[in-house]
Amino acid sequence: MILEIKEISKSYGTKQALKSFSAKLENGVYGLLGANGAGKSTLMRILCSLQKSDTGEVLCDGESIAIMQERYYDRLGYLPQKLGYYPDFTVWDYLQYIARLKGIAETELHSEIEKVLQVVNLTNEITTKMKKLSGGMRQRVGIAQALLHNPQILILDEPTAGLDPLERGSLRDFLGEFGQGRIILYSTHIVSDIEHTAEHLLIMKEGNLIYSGEREAVLRSLEGKVWECHVDAEQAEHLKQQYCVCNTRTEKSGIIVRLVADEPPCAQAEAAGHTLEDVYFYMLYKGEKA
Numbered sequence: 001m002i003l004e005i006k007e008i009s010k011s012y013g014t015k016q017a018l019k020s021f022s023a024k025l026e027n028g029v030y031g032l033l034g035a036n037g038a039g040k041s042t043l044m045r046i047l048c049s050l051q052k053s054d055t056g057e058v059l060c061d062g063e064s065i066a067i068m069q070e071r072y073y074d075r076l077g078y079l080p081q082k083l084g085y086y087p088d089f090t091v092w093d094y095l096q097y098i099a100r101l102k103g104i105a106e107t108e109l110h111s112e113i114e115k116v117l118q119v120v121n122l123t124n125e126i127t128t129k130m131k132k133l134s135g136g137m138r139q140r141v142g143i144a145q146a147l148l149h150n151p152q153i154l155i156l157d158e159p160t161a162g163l164d165p166l167e168r169g170s171l172r173d174f175l176g177e178f179g180q181g182r183i184i185l186y187s188t189h190i191v192s193d194i195e196h197t198a199e200h201l202l203i204m205k206e207g208n209l210i211y212s213g214e215r216e217a218v219l220r221s222l223e224g225k226v227w228e229c230h231v232d233a234e235q236a237e238h239l240k241q242q243y244c245v246c247n248t249r250t251e252k253s254g255i256i257v258r259l260v261a262d263e264p265p266c267a268q269a270e271a272a273g274h275t276l277e278d279v280y281f282y283m284l285y286k287g288e289k290a
Contacts, residue, residue, distance in 0.1 A: 001061060001075075001152055002026050003047070003183055008056035010042050017042040018053070019207040029179035031198030031215075032187040033280055038204040040187040041081050044157050047185070048078045060153075074103070077151030081158050083142040087131035091122060091141055094130055098145040116144040119174060135162035143171065147178075154178070156186035160193050172197045191277040203283045211283050218279050222260060226274040229257045229266050239265060244285035246278045260285075 003025040010018040017039045034040050045051040047058060049065060049072070058065045065072045085094055095113045104112055117123045120140040130138065139162045146154060160168045175184055176197050185202075188194060194201070194215075201218060203211040211218060226246070229239060236248060236255040243259040250256075258272060259265060260282045 001183055002059075003153060004059040004062075005043075005047070006056050006059065008043070008046060008053045008058070010039075010046065010051070010053050017207050018046075020056070021207070021209050022056075023202060023209060023212050025183050025185060025200075027179075027181055027183055028200055029175055029184045029198045030186075030200045030202060031194030032185055032202045032204065033189065033191065033194065034187070034204035035189055035284070037206075039207040040204060041157055043204075044078075044155050044185070044187060045080075047155055048076060049073070074149070075152040077146040077148070077154045079142045079146040079156045079159055081161070083138060085130045085138075085141075087129065089130050090127050091117075091130065091133070092126040094141060095145055095148065099148050102149045104149055112148055116147045119147060120144045121170070136164060136167060139163055140167065152182050154182060154184045154186075156184070158188055159186050160188065160190065168193065191275075191280050195276045203280065205284055210286070215276065218283075219274065219276060222274040222279055222282060224271065225260050225262060226272045226278050227259055227261060227265060227269040228272045229259065229269045230254055231257060231266065231268055235266065235268075244282050246281040 005021060005023045008018050008021040009016070021043060032040050032043070042051065046053050060068060060072055060075070089097065092113065095116070096109065099109050099112060114123070117126065120143050122137065122140055122144065125133070125137065130141070133141065139159070143156070143159055146156065160171060163171065172193065175186070178184065186194070199215055201211060201213065201215050202209060230253070231239065232254055236257050239245060239257050239259060243261050243265055246258045246260065248255055248257050260278060
């Protein structure tokens, strides 16, 4: 399956949320990285036909999703950033309601719901009302409803919001397995959520796609270019003005500045192993369009 995004633009008044965004997604797990306000949610709503773009189109296997409509929706699972629900519905009521909206046959409804409840580990909460759930549990219900009907395209907007570290790890493991033979696109501004799950990365800045490619390829691009410099406050400020600084931390003996540079940036620089977070900061710092 191929999902092709062709020259999508979207504005809200004078603010341009997406600027000629183009990408091609094939089977696999894609991590969509960007700061809050980068345009991630707008892109996802357009991919789910919940919003219309000002220009451009989205194609599924070469056919416009605007023409496919129900045939496209049948392949789609979506978790919005804010899940809508009836507060007095139980978990089972809610999933049953969504299953019927998705056209799941009555003969398959119970088994489908039980299956997704097992995935998100909520089988003991089926009689709990939605309004009584914690934020993390409610997010797990949202993930469960997105998985109903075994979608071939799964779009998740900030799926780990409200999840504890154990739940986040479980979700990452599941997505890695579920992504075989499917397209999974999930957005986050937390780099660790996708570091060991997404084979492919899309990095956004202010509505632009500034990187699209394989995770390992972009990681290799920073080999030998990440440094940690043990400096004083004045030197730290100078480095911040001259280089892409990924982070700083203060210790009793001074300030450690972690940055990206082709050569050692100062006498106190020591080579450091590079991470996806370093790549992310560097891409945002460069801001160059891919």
